[in-house]
Amino acid sequence: MKENYYIDFSILSDRIVRYYGVEVDMKRSIYQNIWSVCIFFISLSCTQYPADELLSAPEQIEINGREFILDAYFRRDFFPPHPPNGRPLDGIIYVIATDSLQFPSSLDANFAWVIKDNDVWGTGLEDGMPPFYEYILKKRTTEEGPKWGPYIYVDVVVRMVDNYDSTYLLKVSDVWIHRTE
Numbered sequence: 001m002k003e004n005y006y007i008d009f010s011i012l013s014d015r016i017v018r019y020y021g022v023e024v025d026m027k028r029s030i031y032q033n034i035w036s037v038c039i040f041f042i043s044l045s046c047t048q049y050p051a052d053e054l055l056s057a058p059e060q061i062e063i064n065g066r067e068f069i070l071d072a073y074f075r076r077d078f079f080p081p082h083p084p085n086g087r088p089l090d091g092i093i094y095v096i097a098t099d100s101l102q103f104p105s106s107l108d109a110n111f112a113w114v115i116k117d118n119d120v121w122g123t124g125l126e127d128g129m130p131p132f133y134e135y136i137l138k139k140r141t142t143e144e145g146p147k148w149g150p151y152i153y154v155d156v157v158v159r160m161v162d163n164y165d166s167t168y169l170l171k172v173s174d175v176w177i178h179r180t181e
Contacts, residue, residue: 048122049113049169051115051118051120053169054113054115054120054155054157054169054171055115055155055157055171057157057169057170057171058169058170058171059170059171059172059173060098060170061160061168061170063107063160063162063168064104066097066098066099066101066104067097067098067099068095068096068097068098068107068160068170069095069096069098069170069172070093070094070095070096070156070158070170070171070172071093071094071096071172072091072092072093072094072112072156072172072175073091073092073094073175073178074089074090074091074092074114074149074154074156074175074176074177074178075089075090075091075150075177075178075179075180076088076089076147076148076149076150076177076178076179076180077090077180077181078179078180078181079180079181085147086147086150086179087144088144088145088146088147089114089121089144089145089146089147089148089149089177090140090141090144090145091112091114091140091141091145091156092128092138092139092140092141093109093112093125093138093139093140093141093156093158094131094136094137094138095107095109095136095137095139095158095160095170096135096136096137097135097136099135100133100135101135102134102135103134103135103136103137106162106163107137107160107161107162108137108160108161108162109125109137109139109158109159109160109161110124110125110159110161111123111124111125111158111159112125112139112141112156112157112158112159113156113157113158114145114148114154114155114156114175115154115155115156115157116148116152116154119146119148121145121146121148123141123142123143123145124141124142124143125139125140125141125142125158126139126140126142127139127140128140139158148177149177149179150177150178150179151176151177151179152176152177153174153175153176153177154174154175154177155171155172155173155174155175156171156172156175157169157170157171158170158171
């Protein structure tokens with residue numbers, strides 16, 4: 001089973017060369033570029049799971065006696081002035097406490113995978129706009145993804161971590177990739 005990983009370091013420059021998904025800036029020193037490539041492979045090894053393990057993640061988990069589920073919104077933006085073939089995939093992740101009590105500050109989601117057939121895209125997560133409800137943890141993707149869709153279904157898996165560095169995988173299936181314009 002072939003798996004593709006898309007990593008974008010978002011290095012802004014006039015002259016950028018893409019090599020295996022890592023952007024190398026020709027104006028930076030060779031040592032800075034080597035450091036970027038090393039960080040890429042370290043982050044990949046820390047966040048890589050086989051696709052079958054990701055797809056076997058549960059759709060509901062219990063942590064410290066509380067249950068959590070996952071929801072996600074992904075899109076491709078075609079609104080002008082974006083290119084005619086649209087912007088790459090981006091999304092928002094919602095981890096929801098099913099008891100509607102305040103989301104525990106001891107839990108966080110720090111990485112997500114989007115799975116389409118045998119292709120896997122991994123992305124870090126960061127805080128976005130605060131959620132409307134206190135029982136939801138809302139995160140957004142940090143890298144631009146592949147140009148999958150729109151109008152297709154994907155599976156999404158997040159990695160949850162707690163204060164004790166325990167990790168949990170949580171999945172939502174059949175997430176629709178929207179088209180915005």
